[in-house]
Amino acid sequence: MTILITGATGRPGGATVREFARRGTPVRALVRDAARAQQLTALPGVELAVGDMLWPETLERALDGVDTVLMISSAGPLMLETQATFIDAAVRAGVRHLIKLSGGDGQPGFDPERFRSTRSHQQIQRYLKASGLPWTVLAPSQFMQVYLEEAATIAAAGELRLPMGGTALAPIDVEDIGRIAYTVLTTPGHEGRTYPMTGPQSLTMAEIADRIAAGIDRPVRYVDVEPSVKRDEWLAAGYPPPRADAFGQLFAERRRHGAARVDLSSHRTFDVAPTTFAAFAAREAAAFRAEAKHARTPV
Numbered sequence: 294m295t296i297l298i299t300g301a302t303g304r305p306g307g308a309t310v311r312e313f314a315r316r317g318t319p320v321r322a323l324v325r326d327a328a329r330a331q332q333l334t335a336l337p338g339v340e341l342a343v344g345d346m347l348w349p350e351t352l353e354r355a356l357d358g359v360d361t362v363l364m365i366s367s368a369g370p371l372m373l374e375t376q377a378t379f380i381d382a383a384v385r386a387g388v389r390h391l392i393k394l395s396g397g398d399g400q401p402g403f404d405p406e407r408f409r410s411t412r413s414h415q416q417i418q419r420y421l422k423a424s425g426l427p428w429t430v431l432a433p434s435q436f437m438q439v440y441l442e443e444a445a446t447i448a449a450a451g452e453l454r455l456p457m458g459g460t461a462l463a464p465i466d467v468e469d470i471g472r473i474a475y476t477v478l479t480t481p482g483h484e485g486r487t488y489p490m491t492g493p494q495s496l497t498m499a500e501i502a503d504r505i506a507a508g509i510d511r512p513v514r515y516v517d518v519e520p521s522v523k524r525d526e527w528l529a530a531g532y533p534p535p536r537a538d539a540f541g542q543l544f545a546e547r548r549r550h551g552a553a554r555v556d557l558s559s560h561r562t563f564d565v566a567p568t569t570f571a572a573f574a575a576r577e578a579a580a581f582r583a584e585a586k587h588a589r590t591p592v
């Protein structure tokens with residue numbers, strides 16, 4: 294059985310490819326630029342295929358003989374077109390099962406229509422279901438790895454600066470997603486199912502700051518910044534305005550809700566021990582101290 298993982302240089306895709314390598318199961322990884330995928334080529338059993346999901350003519354070799362796909366691409370403005378184009382190519386290539394990495398915020402009442410990425414995920418899921426291809430959806434909450442993007446301010450000023458008020462989220466470690474995805478990709482019986490997943494605790498930003506502080510053994514305090522101030526900080530950090538605006542939408546919708554729901558049903562189904570934020574912060578201490586590189590959200 295040939296399994297293809299797209300988004301393999303990214304966060305959940307990379308974690309899933311690493312899980313295949315750890316288990317000694319061969320896998321094919323789609324990348325746009327082989328020169329930027331050296332960490333993947335170093336892993337045992339990983340076959341690289343170069344192609345762009347927006348350009349079907351570049352996907353023929355990558356999709357040749359593929360039975361099952363884990364489809365992931367960036368949460369940018371092109372996500373709908375990218376994944377719809379890829380679904381069409383997968384249908385033409387005779388793929389038998391497509392697993393889509395989606396996203397859910399985990400907050401009861403969160404309206405997916407109010408944030409570009411969650412809205413796009415809904416549209417892609419409708420497109421996938423209409424394609425006739427057997428499908429499965431993985432729906433993780435916010436990634437813990439997102440907080441690594443705040444590392445520069447955490448290291449320099451001891452501050453986690455986000456426009457979140459007292460709202461809580463239940464972020465998940467992408468390594469947990471990789472372990473769950475591995476089983477979904479390699480065992481039968483998942484067609485037509487949606488697997489939601491979150492981290493093990495609903496945490497306010499102050500509680501997340503406390504856990505990062507413990508992980509790096511330095512004080513870190515949460516600062517509830519005004520949305521307009523955070524937008525200026527994102528722009529100063531090099532985010533293009535549409536991306537800063539999309540994040541503004543996301544945080545505005547999150548602030549409307551209180552606590553996040555914890556949903557460990559998929560962890561239990563697939564026998565994956567949920568990683569706590571404290572364990573994640575300790576593991577990533579060098580990155581939170583800005584001493585080690587981390588993968589940023591692609592622009």
Ligand SMILES: NC(=O)c1ccc[n+]([C@@H]2O[C@H](COP(=O)([O-])OP(=O)(O)OC[C@H]3O[C@@H](n4cnc5c(N)ncnc54)[C@H](OP(=O)(O)O)[C@@H]3O)[C@@H](O)[C@H]2O)c1
Nearest residue numbers: 300301302303304325345346347366367368396434435436
């Ligand atoms: N961030 C969160 O907290 C969160 C939570 C839940 C769900 N999600 C969802 O998870 C998914 C991935 O998240 P992310 O934005 O953090 O990105 P990511 O997984 O870190 O990176 C995106 C990956 O997609 C690849 N890619 C993008 N466009 C492509 C194309 N046209 N052809 C081939 N590969 C392409 C990128 O390859 P290159 O290396 O070539 O750029 C990269 O490997 C998104 O759908 C997002 O909505 C995110």
